[in-house]
Amino acid sequence: MSSLASPATKDFLLHKMAEYQELLSTIRALQPSRLSYIEILQKEVQRNQDRPQGRPEDDGEEGTGRPPSSSQPSRENTTLLAPPYTIPRALAVSPDLGGLPVSSEMATNLRKVLFGNTFHIFNYEWKKSFFKFREPYSDLSYALEAERGGARAIQMAVQANIVKFLLFTRNTSSASCMQSLREVGEKEQERALAAALTDILWTAGEEQSATVSLVTSEKSFTPHLDYKLDNITEKLQLFNFSEKEDVQKFIHEHILSFKEDGSHGVILFLYSLIFSRTIERLRQDLDSTTSHLLHLSLGNFVCRQALMNLLLTGRASPNMFNGTLQHDEQGDPLERPLHGVATRSDVGYLYWSREQVEHSQLPMVGSMLKTPKSPIWVCSINGTYSMLFSPNRSLLSDWKMEHLFDLYFYNGQPSQSSTALLTIDTHSHHWEMGAGGTHGDPEKRFPSVEMTIRTKWEGAAIDWNGTVPFF
Template sequence: MDGGVDGTEKACSELDEIRAQIADLDKWREIFNSRGLELHDCIVKRPVEKCKVDEDSDDSTRPTTSGKLAGPYSIPQTLAVCPSMGGQPLSPELAVSLRKVLFGNTFHTFNYEWKKTFFKFREPFSDMSYALETERGGARAIQMVVQAHVIKYLLFGRPLNSDSKMQSLKEVGEVEQRKALAAALTDILWTAGEEQTATVCLVTSERCFTPNPDFKLDSFTESLQLFTFNRQEDVGAFISDHIQCFKEEGSHGVILFLYSLIFSRSIDRIRADFDVTTSHLLHLSLGNFVCRQALLNLLLTGRASPNVFNGTLHNDEHGKPLDHPVHGVLTRGDVGYLHWSREEVNYAKLPQVGSMLKTPKLPIWVCSINGTYSVLFSPKQSLLSDWRMEHLFHLYFYNGQLTQSQNAMLTIDTHSHHWQAENNDIQGDPEKKFPSLDMTIRTKWEGAVIDWNGTVPFF
């Protein structure tokens, strides 16, 4: 009998202990969630800051802070800069404005898909050594605009013979990859700052402000410092010196670049770029944050114009004055933009991209095709300045995926129109017969014949 009682008491005691552990687990889960961390996979890291020490110090490798608890999505301490580097710490007020211009509120934060993205090149000295590796997701649009500017640097930013430009893309090593990425980021930020200023955001090893009940922490935004420059060469040098903060795994490199873009343009100017159709840069779609057109235009032209047509509309399609002007694209950038969507065509909602985006200064286009982003380009800089070049020419296509192992070269013939005659058999629905990329190209060169030169169309 006594043994049975003792067994029951022991079982009850073990059950009480399990309940206590569950209660403690719930308590710690609430604490971690309030700090923007996840309970699982948390690790303790001992940071070593890259700070300059006093001249009298004999130990230049001594860590300045003790070990601290870090979440699985926080930036590694090896990619954090010293708080004493001279940047401007992010203020709570500016953090709130940043969050609002991105999401429209202060409680949304970037999810794991965004936090894990950075600028990663394909294998050096390969057919695709110029190419950035991307994944499907909301951040891909930003990566592909940067990809377009990487191509701009590699094809037109270096002294190359015209006939060897495409070959040179296969001869890009790690050093040239870093140079190209730094040049691409610098170009975009400097343009957003109206070629007068640019700001680079980096994460430091210390939090810049204390927790605020009105601002959900995410383990890195609250540790930002802003570095502002008034000369383009200084921006480029600074980014080159800290390129690992954008291209290393765990760096949150795409988000840091997006923050830098916003502060280079300035939040006030971005709000002035908006119209009544847009109030923030990202929107939630199928559980992920995706770029609005305003953000794409900010990346491409330096202004967060919400629409793709040229200029500003003051009247509707019937000539009636609008209550508020609607803002389109005002300037032509180095990189252009093309858009095609089968779904939008079916619903007669395909936006009419204006000539400012269709005809950039250089023959490079970011393409939005059925909601996925890619790049078209030509090594012939004169393609858009000499009408005779547009009779028969080549375009190269990169879709950002690892499955593409070599360049896809398309031949564009703008003087043959037999595709339109063939199209009569399908009663005015060419998108049912032709690849979406072909239809995208025809938004720029209407009626063109596209030859994939033996490659099986993959878009």
Template sequence: MDEDSDEVNRKAELDDILSQIADLDKWREIFNARGLELQHCIMRRPVECSPRPEEESGEEGSGRSPSSVQPPRRHAALLAAPYSIPRALAVSPRIGGLPVTTELAANLRKILFGNTFHVFNYEWKKSFFKFREPYSDLSYALEAERGGARAIQMIVQANIIKYLLFTRHPNSEACRMQSLREVGEKDQERALAAALADILWAAGEERSAMVSLVTSDYCITPHLDYKLDNFTERLQLFSFNKKDDVRKFLYEHIQCFKEEGSHGVILFLYSLIFSRTIRRLREDLDGTTSHLLYLSLGNFVGRQALLNLLLTGRASPNVFNGTLQYGEDGSTLEQPLHGVLARSDVGYLYWSREEVERARMPLVGSMLKTPRWPIWVCSVNSTYSVLFSPQRSLLSDWKMEHLFHMYFYNGQPSQTTTTLLTIDTHSHHWEVGSVTSPADLERRFPSVEMLIRTKWEGAAIDWNGTVPFF
């Protein structure tokens, strides 16, 4: 046991060193690019995000919790960290809300990292919800760089597509790809607010939600066993008991999630955890995990529990249906394993070349494979993308699944148009009989095609002139 413990400790230390090295490389790039401008940025105070001028009057009964505690004022210029380049957007503490407490900040760290000493690295801090050019082929699309935050961005992307294609005009039967090319900046902001609200509301069991914003004031004085990040300590929390109020509030402050320097992905992740609550999250997780992120090659990556929280509103650690009470040998498990309990609006498909070769790939259950809308978040060799169809009836009419079109978007800046795929499940002409194992299939066919076949077994996929990728 001592040897195992030492091995675990050495691995944790190595991951931490790799994380620090990754941050140092980023700082080297920043210093080289910005030179003396860095000092100027550090000394400037954070800018304030005021509500939109046309909506500044606000609305009564929005569900915001007024602050009964005035957080202590700190010298933001002295405490500002170099990673605040560009500067973090901050709202005025006068807009209300409740300041984060020391206990809540510590519990937030523990449910994310498993301790109070880890903080988000540069890749996470610079991540936000950045749209592509309005009124373009990809005007509906978010740009997502490689890294741990990408999974969150692409799940939000799937919900943006859901809003733009299906829920924006719920009584319309005509869902066209053309409508995704006619999205202006205001439409992008409304879609993002709606997508974030849907996810937060589901996490709050469709009864409540909480939004966290960062202010210019420091709300807590951390203890010695807590590592300061100069961001979490300035959170102001806003609670709501009506979904429409959540959406309106997010839209009023959408720049705090979609603009460079907003730390928008982290801010949304905090809101998600607060909406679910720490207590519920601990109940969701089983004995396989106790926190939502883990270190991989110097970067923090979301566990399956975090993905399921974003997709279903519950942080189930596994992708199978229901709860598993028995092991493969039929014996009763010491602690039941928690899977997915209900269908979600957006689905999930999974394929890993490495796990196929090691015969360890988990089987995604029908709850995730068959969502309410024909939109799937795809994990392909640990890279996230979205597969979707504008046909509402694709999942309700089996005849539609004989020959149909799907659209594929991977979030990368290099993708300039949405990829059109034609899927044929009727002719079975993809030579399945000529190969003998999943590993053999993986060597012969692109991973995206293998992923699609986890949903439509034996399907032939036509890329319609696009060179297959992934």
């Protein structure tokens, strides 16, 4: 090889050297500031927002938090595979908003009181759940859409409080209460949702305080080895309030964090509920029969009675009977008392299980839940949640009103296009008359929703007013 390079070779080497120097300058400029790198990533995210959604950050069912594999499938395939529950950047509040970043200890206690351990995380069905209203200015404009799954219990409890707000809290004419439910626009839906969430949180905080949990864009702690990442809990910030009006205003300002697709709205509200109650008080609410709020059933996490009671009464008592049970059925003292419902709730609760009835195991619901302050009931019917309500505020305070009255039924399913009207007759004749024989499907002869109503009004005859009985 000749020691003297040709002019062309020298020009080539000089050109490459200039490119190398330019590259070094760029690297040096980027090194002092991580913000420049973050801004580059944010610009890339911004460019991709209008494209079909691809595979999200690997924070799904396994919650490992590992970076994606280098061997990525094609964009066409990722569009089909992508679960739609990543949090859009618009819904992740700024870490500088002023909340308290969740600590490792708080996150660990949160997991334990929910699941009983730190390894379980919410699955896809929970992560995609939020508070989605039906079409504004429609027959169901007051109503939330609640799909099947464990989160449905929470959605229907919030639904009951939405109806309480729309019927009995905001200024409406009593003569047109039901009509007013069909005239709810999007802004009023948001107001009602904020009011419902606030009422539940404020009650859980013993009407002294409440905590709202929102997600930020940054993790606030590095998990330890026996804690499973989910990329939601680690990004929480907690906002504490001592005035109810401030809670409602704050939730209303951040309502998209609860009602938008991708917001994990139900999970965030559940976290807010637990922190409003506080872990310490919640553990005191529980008894020897229940150590945590969710249990695994048929591959999904479902709400225990303690969580339902926390939603309705503000106290996570594990049983439906009134008061505290000190003795067993034989009258012998229990080793540890069993905790029931201590106060009459604003929204009631009715329970029916055909399977438990067949095995003579149907638990009794106490009057604290059966007779609430407002004529609205969350119903657990064969393990599925729905709602009954009346626009007549006097229904539960004037016994004469309970002879013949109307109840409205909504089950949360997208297939229900209008609110079912049921007329309840408690005194003219026995409900079994005209049942049409004793053979055939018992669900058709005695629909479970009717049997649920009869746990409150024994012997009532129920007219569906032309609707084919369902549920």
